[in-house]
Amino acid sequence: MLLTPVAPLLSIEQVSASPETNGTASPVEISRVATGILSEPAIVGDSAGNFHVIWVENHSKLMYLAVDSEGSSAGQPSQIGASGGNIKWSPRISIDDSGILHMLWIKDSTSSNCLVYFASNPTTDSDPTDGFYNPTDYSTNNVVCKTNFIIDNIANPNLAVDSQGAAHIVWQDKDDPLDSHFGLPAIRYSMMEANWSSHMADSPIFDTLLTTSPSKSTFPELTITDDDEIVVTWQDSRGSxxxxxxxxxxxxxxxxxxxxxxxxxxxxxxxxxxxxxxxxxxxxxxxxxxxxxxxxxxxxxxxxxxxxxxxxxxxxxxxxxxxxxxxxxxxxxxxxxxxxxxxxxxxxxxxxxxxxxxxxxxxxxxxxxxxxxxxxxxxxxxxxxxxxxxxxxxxxxxxxxxxxxxxxxxxxxxxxxxxxxxxxxxxxxxxxxxxxxxxxxxxxxxxxxxxxxxxxxxxxxxxxxxxxxxxxxxxxxxxxxxxxxxxxxxxxxxxxxxxxxxxxxxxxHSGTPEVWTTVLDPYAKLSDSSFQRGMPAHSENGGVYSEDIGWGGQVANHFVVVNDTKITDDDSWSGRPDVEMTSDGWFQYIWSDSRQGRSQSDSHELVWKRVNLEAWDFNGQASGIDLSTNFAASSQVQYLSPLDGTGAVGARDADAHNGQGSIIIDDDDLMHTVWVESDGDLSTNITYRRSADATRNPQQNLPNPWYVEVMGQGVGELGPTYDLADWQSEKMSVGGEKILINVDADMFGPSIAVTSDNRRTAAVVWVDSEPCDTGATGLPFGDHLCFRRIQRSILLIESDVPSLSRTLEPGEQVTMNFTIEHLGPSSGNSMDVKLDWSGLPSDWTVTALVGSGQGQILMSPIDSNWQMPSGGNLPVSLIIEAPSKFDATISESHQPSIGIVSTDGIHGASLFLDINLEVIHGLVLDALQNTIQIEQGGSGLLSINISNYGNIWEDVSFPNRTTSSGRQIWGLPYGWEVDFVDHISLLEEGTTTSKNLQITVPENQVPNSVNLTVVATSDKVSQQGVPGAEAAYELTVEVIRKRAGNIIFELWDPIEEVLPGQCAYFMVDVTKHYGDDDVIITVEQGPPDRPESISLEAWRQTNWVVNIDYSALPGGNIVEPTARRYFTSGLSRNIFVELCSPYDALASETQEVTLRAELFVDSQAFDEISMQVVVLPYNSL
Structure with missing residues (x-):
């Protein structure tokens, strides 16, 4: 066995904040995987928590090793049988959703260089301990072969696998059949599909040129969107x-x-x-x-x-x-x-x-x-x-x-x-x-x-x-x-x-390069009926290379859906890019950047930037996307490595150089980066940094996911970096050189992977000149392949159910169950730990129970210390009770965290919960009627029902009728009054109470319809717009005209006595009340009118004559006597009436005149007055 574990690293640098929501990073054991003449390794993680590592030994053997979730080898380093014995380099590996491994490497023969693709199911290797990796389920083929008279004709390959299991491969290549690139490397692409029956992989899209302009295009990387679009990024001399x-x-x-x-x-x-x-x-x-x-x-x-x-x-x-x-x-x-x-x-x-x-x-x-x-x-x-x-x-x-x-x-x-x-x-x-x-x-x-x-x-x-x-x-x-x-x-x-x-x-084309990107839609191209499967997706017509640019996907079937787009735009050296995508669709880029340097010998720093290319249409973008047209679609750059050195001209400062970076994003959208931190001596390090949730929205103190909150200080700072290999050695061939010559000549950096199981463990492999700090002696001469896992924490907390979201009503209680695990060896020492709970207001009640059965412990206080056995696990029940119906006010959303931390602060893991309080305000106002008739100067009474259909007890207020703002809410016209309750305390859920509303209308109110609004507001909300916290009931008051007393005639003495031929005089007062109106005055009873054919003198001999003077009335005598006369409310005027008896009148003869005044709009609002004249006896001698 060459896998040599080293004592776990249980102590890391003290930091003021955790770099992500799931605990402080914890680099654990270092293992030496192999020794010999080694090329750069590659690694990938799977859904079971295992890692798969490949590398080249002694220029000829492609080696494979699986490492399980505990960091132990699942076999022994094995030569991949399908790779043969040729010279080979640049191995790459990826994995699909089915656990199939997809490998790539360059092999050299006497006549050509070939890029080789190999897909396999590692579970079908019958004996992982025999030193050979020979799975029965495999598929392989050359991606492309080129004659090797051009040095580095094929270089720097990379691959990624889509959701359908197809591999997408990019590399740089000097192949130039049209002789128009002048010996400059370009980026090329191929698609490979495994054939498990014939074992011969197929290439649906073959050897396609992506960079058709003559520029120096190198170091391609790629990632894949959820729609299986291929995002390729590389460094390019364009823009230099x-x-x-x-x-x-x-x-x-x-x-x-x-x-x-x-x-x-x-x-x-x-x-x-x-x-x-x-x-x-x-x-x-x-x-x-x-x-x-x-x-x-x-x-x-x-x-x-x-x-x-x-x-x-x-x-x-x-x-x-x-x-x-x-x-x-x-x-x-x-x-x-x-x-x-x-x-x-x-x-x-x-x-x-x-x-x-x-x-x-x-x-x-x-x-x-x-x-x-x-x-x-x-x-x-x-x-x-x-x-x-x-x-x-x-x-x-x-x-x-x-x-x-x-x-x-x-x-x-x-x-x-x-x-x-x-x-x-x-x-x-x-x-x-x-x-x-x-x-x-x-x-x-x-x-x-x-x-x-x-x-x-x-x-x-x-x-x-x-x-x-x-x-x-x-x-x-x-x-x-x-x-x-x-x-x-x-x-x-x-x-x-x-x-x-x-x-x-x-x-x-040796100037400072920029980072470029293009987006491809290979499945759209394959759906093109005119495209011949197995051919390139570019064309060579008229002595020029042409790309197929346009809409892909559901719109059309073009290949390039976003043409070459510049991600960086400055004069510094921006190289060695890498790209991954987060679940929100943003592309996360890293690259090494020379800041103020303009030479290939200037020191670099690792830089991050995120871009949302989906803010633009994927319609081909033939001229590329100008990121400056939408600043919201890209972030500012963030330096991830320490800003070392002076950056002075010609400094060539190897001590300040950070480069050869890699990035990977786990299923929780945490970004993991690793790079080589150079040193002029042998203090070169492999440095690791992890982000918070990359989909987190920027905040003032947390401008990007690399920032963490400094607990209790309300400020943010960059999260910590972690030294993975701080011993004296060369790492990835870097170290021991006092100065920089050409950063482009650096080999690829350390390879990083992360598992897709619930632990999300990361791992890094690199080539080291020392035996991985193991102290091993007597080893063969050469380099050493080092492997190190980075756990989120040696402590782990997991929910027993997938969802961490709960919604409670006021007074409701919920129990959430978790499992806490100590990932150390079962033979290790127990650790003093405590629960770390925060994030709910004080009116919530939270209780924690640790353990099960008779050994269950009530944590009081909740952050009490206890001992966690190494290698063990314990259940935790968290009982959360929402505020009572009396205390609850409005709906709340909280993201409290429950965590397990060591009392020394070194280890810890936490989960963010999504706890919601659903407060339903259900105030409703109604009445048996929504219309009431009230006469001018009168009042009316109706009953208003106030109901609470919500889930809390409500305190209800009504607008103050004595203030201008309150009257405005009621809709009260001037002079109106209402008598209603001001406040109702503790209206319980599901109850209704009734209150009387009395409305008083002033006498001078014009008869019409007036809308009043009864508004009830919950005292438990402080802002408007909370559904159900405010109720309104609109009612209509129909103001009816008051007929009685609307018009009043007054006369001091209605009876007068005169001698024959004499006249009686009357002064009648007419007064208008209850508003302004047109009044019509008529003579209802009186002597007949004199015919025009009879003279007045002759007429008076036997007839009564009446004369009425309207001059004091509105309109006077100018208008017709029966015309409409406009009276304002309270206006009083006189009518003068002259009633003359006949010359030949008999004693006691009587004549009466009656006047009538009525409203033009309502003849029933009227008054009448009569005047009577009696003829006295006249004694004549």
Whole structure:
């Protein structure tokens, strides 16, 4: 057995807060799985709590081991029989919902590299102890094979498995049948389906190009949505900024004529001397969104007019040196062809002499122009020259000397000045983080060895001897530091520039990469009747690669539903991305980021960001999604690793570097990350961090899931990190290097997995130079494969039923049952523990019972201490009683936590409950009638029923009729009054009480319909809008006009006596009451009218005559006597009546006049008055 357990780690760093709701992370035992020459491992967890690990030993054996939920091996490390004996690397593993393992690796043969897929059911391996993994249920096939004449043709594969058991595979590849990617790697995809009958896996979608533009696309990762859409992410040079300072030997008369012409052809485009059409580096940069800043400098204060002014150089020659502060930008991206006036040698500016071929001092000048010998950077740099090159600070910087002779004055041999100039240039570039790339001109065979040696000394590190072999740099000081550059040679006479253009394209795409994403819908593509199964999903027509972009899913059947989308957008180095998806549909990204660094040798930190791509339509998004158009659909970045180091230019600080990160998300939406925390010595560590629920909404003090609440302080902070391997060693080939050279050259990081059982245990595997801190001796030479589990806690609490949600009514009680488990060995010591309960208000009653039967203990107080046996478990009953019907007020929702913690605070686990109080307010008002008639100036009485159909006792209030706000609620017009109860105390549930409501209407109220509202409000709620806590009953008061007394006639004396021919006079008062109205006044009884044909004198002889004066009334005598006259309430006026007797009247003759006044709208509201005249006897002689 090679699986060697180490004593469990029962003590971890003290933290002020738990990093998630399910307890403090607890890294446990470390195990050594294997020893030998090992490649990066891969791991996956299953639903039974087991882990499955694969790795490559000695470059040829693919190994497998299962580790059970207790951390013990389920067999022994076994060679996978189907893998054969070829050289292999980059193993990957995944698992589907049925427990099928899906593996992937690259194998090498004499003629090709192949990406191999292998699916198997581990339970069908008949003997896990025989050293061979040979399951009977398996399916395998090559995903793709490529001829291996291109180095790293297939690299960095990854896979994920969908809900239907199909595997989706991505990798980077330089295969380019159309020869349009110029040797740059691209991302490719294939889909694989296992065939259990034939054992030969099928590829429904074959070898599909995902990145069709010529850019450097590497390190793909993928995840799968709930709809089986494939989310692929990778790092890409698109979006980067690169600046090149080309330092060109000006001795065109001495062999450098062709290089000048060719350099313009390469940079600006055109046809080379052999007829090959160069697309131009600037054009290629523009086509893919890379910003290329270029300047060609002619050495020796000289630019040869021919070829610099002709051919493809025409229009780019500018002899005017730029002033010091000027830099190239995206808008002004080319400096053209210029003179390099002076160079630097031995720390001093060179004056005079022949500097046409001084490419060593020229490189020193270029690098010191960025950071001088005193450490001044950028525009502050002040090398000892009058004119300097001003670099753009946001660009990745390359100094590129081109010459066919030695670096100092162009001698053909070697000299101490040559060596000194190279060493000086090398150190200046290393110190400033400028990458020197040496391009040799058309050199003779006799000088080839020394020229290559100079180039390698500059671009890598000085050897101290002539050699054309690649350098092995110790990196112990500046002089021995690998400068990170490359060396190439100009094509020989008769060859075109195509391979040289590929070399320059590699430089163009060596800037700071960004993180990109695309989303695929393979099942939509397979549903396309025109698609031939087993073919690629891209096309190659007209000499270009084309993707199938558009709607997928239920709308259409396109393959790419979200085209290439940039996740990061800054000038830092953003690489090695990984992506997973949480249950809310958000994509969770991590990557390593250089912050302010722009070089491949700058230190990185691990960064997280979440993005909701589903905020946009998956309609293809042909131009990609611009995340800035919806800020709510992405988060701010969060640094997960410690922010170490100064970030100073050229620091190459290995101590501050954090990279090679991986992420996985468990079924509770907790994110688990692990990375390599680098060290310049051997204190490199494997560091782990876990989030809270990633679907948690951001809060002010908890802006993202990596923040935890500091108990009792109301503030948040980043949760803790955990050191998984804090011993002195190299880990994943990192450690012991004082400086960084090229972070892209790091191997993959540690592999992380998490089980899908209820424990959600995480595990990490990595390659270590030490035997996993076991102290083991006598082991075979080589690396060691280390395995470590991270439990949520050595203490575990689980609910006995799946649901943790309960809803109670007031006064109701519920019992929730849990099981507490100690995950330590049964032989271990007991642990002092206590329940950790919080989250319910004081008017709730909570009781906890621990144990069962006669041994059951009532916890009083609830957080009393007791001893938990190691390896044991105990039941816990939590009795929760809601507030009483008297105390309950409104519905409540609480998320209390019940946990088990060790009294020393080191171990603990908790669960959040969902406890709801359902308070039903059911106030109802009604009456036997909703309409009442009340006469003006009168009152009415009706009975109002107040009912409580809720589940609590209510205190009920009614609006105050004496306040303006209360009268407004009642709807009382001015002058109205109501008499009603103000408050009802303790109206029990299910009861009704009746109260009398008296309504008084003022006399001057206009007859009409008035709506009044009786409103009852529960005193137990403080805010409006709680259903049932307020009831209203609307009733209608029909105000009836008061007829009696509405119009009143008054007359002092209704009887008058006159002599014949005399007149009697009456003054009648008419008064209007109870509102404003139109009044009609008529003469109901009186003498007949005089015909117009008879004169008044003649008429009066025998007839009575009446005259009525209405002048004092509204309308006066102008209107008709019977017209409508508008009286306001209380208006009193006089009517003057004259009644004249006939000249021939007899004694005692009587005449009567009667007036009637009535309302125009109601003739029954009236009054009448009569006036009588009696003729007195007249005695005449």
């Amino acid at each position: 900024m690169v600046e090149i300072a080309v330092l060109l030997d000006s001795s065109s008369w001495d062999g450098m004529f062709d290089e000048w012409k060719d350099m313009c052809t390469l940079l600006y485009g055109g046809t080379d001397r052999q007829g090959w059409p160069s697309p131009g580096l600037q054009n290629m940069a523009d086509s893919v969104g890379v910003i290329l800043l270029d300047t060609i400098y002619g050495l020796g204060d000289y630019v040869p007019p021919n070829p610099a002014d002709y051919g493809n150089c025409a229009g780019h020659h500018n002899t005017g040196q730029r002033s010091n502060p000027v830099i190239l930008t995206e808008q002004y991206h080319t400096g053209g062809i210029r003179k390099l006036h002076r160079t630097i040698f031995n720390g001093q500016m060179q004056n005079g002499a022949n500097q046409y071929e001084d490419w060593g001092p020229a490189t020193t000048w270029a690098c010191l122009s960025w950071m001088d010998a005193n450490g001044n950077v950028g525009n502050a740099s002040n090398p000892p020259t009058l004119y300097d090159h001003r670099w753009n600070p946001e660009a990745t910087k390359f100094a590129i000397p081109i010459s066919d002779e030695a670096p100092k004055t162009g001698n053909t041999g070697t000299s101490s000045d040559d060596d000194q100039s190279i060493a000086e240039a090398h150190d200046a570039c290393v110190e400033g983080g400028v990458v020197p790339i040496t391009v040799l001109g058309e050199i003779t065979s006799s000088s080839s060895n020394s020229m290559w040696s100079y180039g390698l000394d500059l671009s890598q590190c000085p050897l101290g001897a002539v050699s054309s072999n690649p350098r092995t740099c110790s990196n112990i000081n500046v002089r021995n530091t690998d400068a990170g550059g490359r060396v190439s040679q100009w094509p020989a006479t008769g060859q075109n520039l195509s391979q040289m253009f590929d070399f320059w394209m590699g430089i163009l």
